[in-house]
Amino acid sequence: MGKWSRRAFVTTAVLAGGTLAIGIGIRPGDRRSKVAGLVAGEEETILNVWVKISPDNTITAIIPHADMGQGVHTTLAMMLADELDADWSAVRMLEAPAHEEYANYAMAKGYTLGEKDFPSFLVDTVDGFFLKATQFKDLQITGGSTSVRTTGMVAMRVAGAATRSILKQAAADAWQVPQEELETRNSYVYHMASNRSAPYASFADQAAELSIPPVPVLKSEKEFSIMGTDVQRLDVPSKVDGTARFGIDVVLPGMKYAAVIAAPVFGDTVKSVDSTAVQNMRGVRKVINFGDAVAIVADGYWQARQAIDKIVIEYESSGNGDVEQSDIFDQFTAAMDSANDDGDQQIDLEIGDAEAALSASKKIVEAEYRVPYLAHATMEPMNCTAWVHDGECELWTGTQNPLAFARKAADAIDMDIANVTLHNQLLGGGFGRRMFPDYTIQAAKIAAQVPYPVKLIWSREEDMRHDHYRDANISRFKAGLDAAGNPTAWINQYVEKHDPAEAPHIPYGIDNQFIHFANSKTHVPWGNWRSVDHSLHGFFTESFMDELAIAAGKDPYEFRHDLLEKAPRFQAVLDLAAEKAGWGSPLPENWGRGIAIHRSFGSIVAEVVEVEIKGGKPRAHRVVCAIDAGYAFHPDGMRAQMESGIIYGLTAALYGEISIHRGSVAQSNFHDYQMVRMKESPEIETHIINSGESIGGAGEPGTPAIAPALTNAIYDAIGIRIRELPIKNHDLRLEDHESKDVA
Amino acid sequence: MITLTINGERHNLDVDPDTPLLWAIREQMGLTGTKFGCGIAQCGACTVHLNGSPIRSCVTPVQAAANQNITTIEGIGNADTGLHVIQQAWIDEQVPQCGYCQSGQIMSAVALLSENQAPSDEDIDRAMSGNICRCGTYPRIRKGIKRAAAMLTEEQSDG
Numbered sequence: 001m002g003k004w005s006r007r008a009f010v011t012t013a014v015l016a017g018g019t020l021a022i023g024i025g026i027r028p029g030d031r032r033s034k035v036a037g038l039v040a041g042e043e044e045t046i047l048n049v050w051v052k053i054s055p056d057n058t059i060t061a062i063i064p065h066a067d068m069g070q071g072v073h074t075t076l077a078m079m080l081a082d083e084l085d086a087d088w089s090a091v092r093m094l095e096a097p098a099h100e101e102y103a104n105y106a107m108a109k110g111y112t113l114g115e116k117d118f119p120s121f122l123v124d125t126v127d128g129f130f131l132k133a134t135q136f137k138d139l140q141i142t143g144g145s146t147s148v149r150t151t152g153m154v155a156m157r158v159a160g161a162a163t164r165s166i167l168k169q170a171a172a173d174a175w176q177v178p179q180e181e182l183e184t185r186n187s188y189v190y191h192m193a194s195n196r197s198a199p200y201a202s203f204a205d206q207a208a209e210l211s212i213p214p215v216p217v218l219k220s221e222k223e224f225s226i227m228g229t230d231v232q233r234l235d236v237p238s239k240v241d242g243t244a245r246f247g248i249d250v251v252l253p254g255m256k257y258a259a260v261i262a263a264p265v266f267g268d269t270v271k272s273v274d275s276t277a278v279q280n281m282r283g284v285r286k287v288i289n290f291g292d293a294v295a296i297v298a299d300g301y302w303q304a305r306q307a308i309d310k311i312v313i314e315y316e317s318s319g320n321g322d323v324e325q326s327d328i329f330d331q332f333t334a335a336m337d338s339a340n341d342d343g344d345q346q347i348d349l350e351i352g353d354a355e356a357a358l359s360a361s362k363k364i365v366e367a368e369y370r371v372p373y374l375a376h377a378t379m380e381p382m383n384c385t386a387w388v389h390d391g392e393c394e395l396w397t398g399t400q401n402p403l404a405f406a407r408k409a410a411d412a413i414d415m416d417i418a419n420v421t422l423h424n425q426l427l428g429g430g431f432g433r434r435m436f437p438d439y440t441i442q443a444a445k446i447a448a449q450v451p452y453p454v455k456l457i458w459s460r461e462e463d464m465r466h467d468h469y470r471d472a473n474i475s476r477f478k479a480g481l482d483a484a485g486n487p488t489a490w491i492n493q494y495v496e497k498h499d500p501a502e503a504p505h506i507p508y509g510i511d512n513q514f515i516h517f518a519n520s521k522t523h524v525p526w527g528n529w530r531s532v533d534h535s536l537h538g539f540f541t542e543s544f545m546d547e548l549a550i551a552a553g554k555d556p557y558e559f560r561h562d563l564l565e566k567a568p569r570f571q572a573v574l575d576l577a578a579e580k581a582g583w584g585s586p587l588p589e590n591w592g593r594g595i596a597i598h599r600s601f602g603s604i605v606a607e608v609v610e611v612e613i614k615g616g617k618p619r620a621h622r623v624v625c626a627i628d629a630g631y632a633f634h635p636d637g638m639r640a641q642m643e644s645g646i647i648y649g650l651t652a653a654l655y656g657e658i659s660i661h662r663g664s665v666a667q668s669n670f671h672d673y674q675m676v677r678m679k680e681s682p683e684i685e686t687h688i689i690n691s692g693e694s695i696g697g698a699g700e701p702g703t704p705a706i707a708p709a710l711t712n713a714i715y716d717a718i719g720i721r722i723r724e725l726p727i728k729n730h731d732l733r734l735e736d737h738e739s740k741d742v743a
Numbered sequence: 744m745i746t747l748t749i750n751g752e753r754h755n756l757d758v759d760p761d762t763p764l765l766w767a768i769r770e771q772m773g774l775t776g777t778k779f780g781c782g783i784a785q786c787g788a789c790t791v792h793l794n795g796s797p798i799r800s801c802v803t804p805v806q807a808a809a810n811q812n813i814t815t816i817e818g819i820g821n822a823d824t825g826l827h828v829i830q831q832a833w834i835d836e837q838v839p840q841c842g843y844c845q846s847g848q849i850m851s852a853v854a855l856l857s858e859n860q861a862p863s864d865e866d867i868d869r870a871m872s873g874n875i876c877r878c879g880t881y882p883r884i885r886k887g888i889k890r891a892a893a894m895l896t897e898e899q900s901d902g
Contacts, residue, residue, distance in 0.1 A: 071840070232837060239842030240830040242776020242816035246843060249775035257770070282759065302759075302766045379780055379788060379843040379877050428778070428843030429877050460781040636837060640883070644840055647879025670785035670875060679868035681881035 018055040020204035051080070051163050057187050057199040059084065060092045061156070071637040074233045076156045078634055082226035083160025083219060085184035086200075093234060161216035170206035171198070221631070221692070228690075230636040235426075247398035247425040250385045252453040256285060258446050259304035260456060262293035262466050265663035266523050267318030270294060274312040281307050288446055295446055301457055320523040320663040325472075328522050328660060329370065332474045332495045335520035340493070345516040348497065348504055352512035357489035361480025365551045367544055368477070370724040371536045373658035374470035374529055375665075375673060380428020381463040382439035385455040386447035392419045393447065397440050398427035405437040409444035431648070432528030436468045464673055465665040468527025469658055471496060475540035479510075485552030487563070488512060494540070495520050500600070503533035506541050507570045507599060508563035524660060530648055531700040534600040538704025539653075539711075539725065542596035546712040547721065556712060557583050557595050569628055569691060570597060573604045577626035580687050581608035590614065592717025596708035602696030603629040607646065607705040609682075611713040616733035618714055620650060620682040623706070628689040629696035638698045639686040645702020646684055651676040653707035657726045674728070745809050749774070750818030760806035764798075765789045767805045768815060776816035776846045780875070787874030790847035791815050797854040799873075816846035819853055828898075829853050832891035840878035848874045852888050860895050862888060 050062040061080050073093040081091045164184055171189040172179040175196060183190045190197045221228070238244040263269060273294055275287040283303035288295045294313055298304035339345050358364060384397035386409075393415055399405045399422070406422040409415075427434055443456040458466075473495050480489035490513045492504060497517050504515050529535060549559035557578045564571040574597050587593060590613045597606040610622040625642045632638045655674035659666045667673040711722040714732065722730055744755045749772060756771050763782075768774050768791065777800060780788030784799035791800045792814040800808075820827040826834075829852045839845045848871070855862055855870035862870070867888055876884070 232834065235842070236834050236837060236839055237822060239839035239845050240826070240833045240849060241819070241821040242774070242846050243821070244842050245775070246778075248779065251773060251775070300758075300762070300766060300770055302762045377877060379778070379786070379841065379875065381779065427841060429841045431877070457779070460783075640837065640840060640880075643882055644879040647881065648877065650879075669783055670781050671783065675786075675875045675877070676879075676881075677873075677875060678871040678881045678884065681879075681885075684882050 018201070018204055020053040020201065020207055051084070051159055053163075053187075053201050053204065055201050055204075056090075057087070057201040058090045058092060059086050059187065059200070060094055061159070062094045071233050071235070071634065071640065073235065074231065075634040075637055077234065078226045078229075078231060079156040080160040082224055083157045083216075084164045085186070085225075086160075087187040088226055088231060090187060157218055158216050161218050165216055166207050166210055167200050167203055169210055170203040174203060174206050227633045228631070228635065231634070233637070244426055246380055246428045247385070247396060248380055248383045248428065248455075248457060250396040250425060250455065252385065252387060252396075252455075255385065255453040255455055256297050256299060256450070257301035257304050258295045258297045258443070258454050258456040259301065259308040260293055260295040260442060260458060260462060261308050261313070262462065263315050264465060264665075265315070265318065265321050266525060267320050268292070268315040268663075269318070271314040271316040273314075277310040277312070278307040281310070286450060287311065288449060290442060290445060293442065295442065295456065297446060297450060297454055301455070305459065318523070323523065323660055323663045325372075325659040325661065325666075328472060328524075329474065331522070332472075332518075332520050335495060335518040336474065336476065336493055339516075339518035344518075345493070346497070346519060348501075348515040348517055350514050354489045354491050354512040354514035357512035358478060358480040358491060361488050362483045363481040363551060365479050365481065365544075365548055366477065367547055367721075367723060369475045369540050369543060371473050371539060372656065372725060373472045373524060373660070374535075374652055374656045375464050375467040375658050375667070376429070376431045376433035376527070376529060377464065377467075377670075377673060377675070378427075378429030378431060378433055381460055382433075382458040383456060384440045384443035385453060386440075386443035387453035388413070388444075388447040389451075392421065393444055394453075395420065395422045395440060395444065396425055397422070397443070398425045398430075398434055399437070399440065400427070400430050400432070400434045401437075405440045408437040409440050412441045413444050413448040431530045432532070433467060435528055438466070460670070461668045464658075464668055467658075467665075468525045470529030470532075470535060471498070471524075471526055473536050475536070477540070477544045479544070479548055481548065481552050485554055487548055487552075490514070492541070492544075493517060494537070498526065498533050499528075500533065503600070504537040504541065506545070507567045507597070508545070508560070509566050510563070523663070530645065531600050531703040534598060534700070534704040535649070535652070535707075538596070538598040538600070539707040542598060542705065542708035543711055543721075543723070546594070546596075546708070546715065550715070555584075556716075560595070560597065569693065570599070570604055572689060572691070573597060573606045573626045573628050576687055576689060577606035577608050577624055580626065580685065581610070581622075581624035583608065588612070590717055592713040592715065594709045594712025594714070594716055596705040596712060598701075598704040598708075600697075600701045600704055601699075602694060603627055603698065603701035604696070605642070605701045605705050607702075607709040609706070609709040609713040611710060611717055613714065613717050613732050616731055618654070618710065618717075618727060618732065619680065620710055620713075623682045623684045623709070625684065625686045625702065626689065627686065627698075627701065628691045628693070629698060629701070630693045631690045631695060632688045635688055638688060641698040642686040642702040643684045645700060646706045647676055647681060649703040649706035650680075650682070650710065652703075653710050653725055654680070654727050657729070745805055747772075747805070747808060747813060748811065749813045750815060751812075756805070758805055760804060762805050763801050764791070764803045764805050764808050764813070765800040768800060768813075774815050774817050778843055778846055780844070780847075785875070786844070787847040787851060788844050790850040790874065792850060792854060795854065795857065797851050797873075814850075816849060819849065827853060828891040828894045829856060829887065832887040832894065835890060836883045836887040838880050838883040838887050840880055844874060844876045844878075845880075848876065848880075848884055852884070852891070855888065856891060856895065861892055 052060040077091050077093045168179050168182050187200045188197050269292050273289050278284050283299035284307045286297040296304045296307045387394045402422045402424045406420045407417050410417040410420040446454050475494040478491040479487050482488050487510045490510045492515045494517045546556050549556040592611050595608045605627045608624045609620050612619045715721050747754050758767050768777050778788040780786035782801050784802045789801040790797050794812050851874050
């Protein structure tokens with residue numbers, strides 16, 4: 001651990017009122033290394049956690065992540081508190097301000113590297129993080145299921161252990177006893193031999209004088225006292241009595257409200273605005289043309305909304321006004337065909353010789369799948385409050401990436417970033433949508449033109465029609481089975497590749513694989529949507545695996561189990577889900593059971609769905625989920641995230657469909673972009689494996705397996721294979737469904 | 744001027760009578776626990792009680808609620824005045840995630856429990872399917888309602 005002193009620093013100080021502040025920064029370190037060029041100054045850090053110990057012995061940690069419902073503040077607090085031997089009932093978390101010191105390179109690395117291990121904190125942060133760091137300089141992101149994996153493992157635990165070490169040293173100095181004789185628990189230092197004890201806070205002055213950085217020793221799993229337990233989340237009480245403050249709840253003195261409408265066709269611009277009809281409307285103050293959207297500022301939001309419906313806007317066409325959804329799928333098909341014809345295939349993965357193995361196989365199975373665009377539809381519509389005053393701009397919004405939002409807003413109103421302050425608020429859902437700063441840029445532009453604070457609120461219609469969408473896609477498969485029904489060749493082609501890179505890859509032992517894609521851009525904006533590319537490839541690959549099992553005449557679970565012989569972690573997760581679900585036990589008529597497994601963001605998740613087909617519609621009654629994320633620091637939080645990811649994915653599988661009509665989004669609100677509701681919500685049970693492997697995420701990995709597990713269950717129930725989502729577009733009453741035959 | 748009685752207090756508001764109750768509650772009254780979600784009575788985030796019954800405040804003109812009893816999440820209970828059993832059950836079951844829809848969920852659940860102290864799964868489906876939750880807290884909401892119902896039964900047998 002000799003590297004600790006070079007690559008990390010600890011600063012201590014006593015603040016006014018006697019609060020001890022301990023700052024722990026881990027920086028790239030060795031300035032001669034390749035990292036040096038990325039480090040702007042001596043003080044620049046890659047992770048920065050502040051721990052404050054108040055005179056009343058309350059401990060506050062300031063962390064660089066937003067909580068959007070995933071409970072990460074609680075989990076990160078647990079990691080810090082456990083290593084610190086803190087009194088859990090007196091631990092508080094504060095989100096760090098949007099500031100470059102909190103730019104989260106480790107997050108960038110975790111997101112960028114995806115599946116790669118993230119072992120000992122020092123070696124990796126120093127040697128591994130810079131892979132794509134230059135592209136991620138502005139990031140202070142919460143996403144990629146990485147808060148616990150990176151900030152938690154790298155910074156919170158280290159900060160807790162380092163702080164405890166400093167306090168012990170301070171106590172040893174104060175009491176003139178050897179450190180080894182001291183114990184810490186519940187935010188107290190004890191010296192049993194002399195029967196002395198004192199709260200951490202009483203050593204503030206001594207601790208602040210210590211200049212030698214300690215060597216933090218992290219606890220082993222069996223020493224955990226808070227990590228791994230089901231503590232109650234810190235944010236829940238404020239979310240049951242209406243006191244939790246989201247971005248939309250910000251109130252400022254003299255604040256006005258704004259509504260906005262953007263050009264319905266992506267890429268179109270505003271040619272003219274006729275605001276005659278709103279000139280004399282009560283409360284209306286200003287009409288602002290952004291060039292691609294128009295906003296109206298009024299005394300109340302409802303007044304602004306009514307006015308926005310009355311103005312007449314003419315748009316300049318970008319040439320996309322005739323695009324239909326079918327044109328987009330035709331474009332994809334053509335791109336795939338021409339990539340094959342011209343040999344212009346973008347290679348994703350090549351193992352062995354798949355074409356040759358296919359030719360030599362006994363049976364060839366082929367299938368093509370499609371998925372539509374999806375909107376995020378967070379419950380809280382996009383909104384931002386902005387106030388430009390005294391040469392500064394203040395922003396209040398819920399964002400997954402505060403630093404980049406502040407920078408984009410600064411650029412939009414031509415202001416120095418140093419004069420822009422973003423106050424991050426609770427997020428009423430994120431799911432990837434609140435990575436995109438469009439609404440914050442609009443709010444800043446409005447505020448730059450008026451002398452008062454303005455709260456911009458998007459209507460649900462605006463939110464749905466101007467999202468950044470999970471892409472529509474097509475995936476084609478060809479596979480070969482040998483005489484024993486074992487797959488020998490796997491050929492897969494899809495359209496466009498985003499992140500993470502390994503999303504289309506399968507864990508199964510198939511010797512010859514060729515996975516490739518064709519580029520085919522559209523005018524529809526793309527965005528990270530819970531689990532990103534995994535959300536589509538989980539459905540594609542695990543549906544096709546089911547088709548292979550059926551073609552091989554094998555049980556879908558046993559078929560997968562046998563092909564995971566060399567992937568024991570996967571096999572254990574699959575087996576646990578199957579066992580807990582009672583795989584193989586009889587079900588009533590028109591009921592079916594389906595299984596799927598998929599790894600994303602470092603976590604392996606298997607799900608078994610029990611479905612009933614009634615009146616041509618599927619009703620998922622029960623979902624059994626097994627997850628191996630290495631270790632569950634907050635098991636109930638992990639269960640909650642599995643439930644959440646499953647229902648989010650279930651909504652997409654059953655109903656999710658954003659379609660393009662005349663170049664714009666056809667859907668507008670929850671009546672035509674339906675959600676799973678209470679009456680359709682399955683019972684969900686989650687089983688956790690603590691394998692001790694590297695830490696995986698929780699926010700996203702529940703989502704990819706649910707769609708294929710459900711459609712596989714539908715096939716099991718009635719023999720109809722769903723190859724295109726959403727399921728609502730299929731009539732499950734047809735007995736001679738065209739998709740029933742495989743191969 | 745329109746007179747609204749919210750959480751037992753009378754207020755005179757200078758507001759266009761067609762304005763949805765939601766915006767009067769949030770902007771004029773400053774009670775931000777009631778949320779905007781869809782504006783067309785599809786998601787339930789704006790649920791409040793009108794004379795004890797759940798309504799969608801985003802489509803209820805403020806004049807339609809004049810001189811009647813309106814209850815918002817702020818009138819249900821809090822740690823200082825005492826939590827409603829539904830709120831306590833929500834904490835016990837760790838229901839909320841992002842929390843944005845939960846005011847509306849709780850208002851629907853409180854209304855359900857006030858007229859049916861032993862709701863079946865079907866009763867819960869009926870009463871709660873107007874409230875969307877994107878974080879997927881439905882299984883915990885169901886457990887929360889059942890726990891609250893059990894707490895009520897216990898209280899009564901104790902009393």
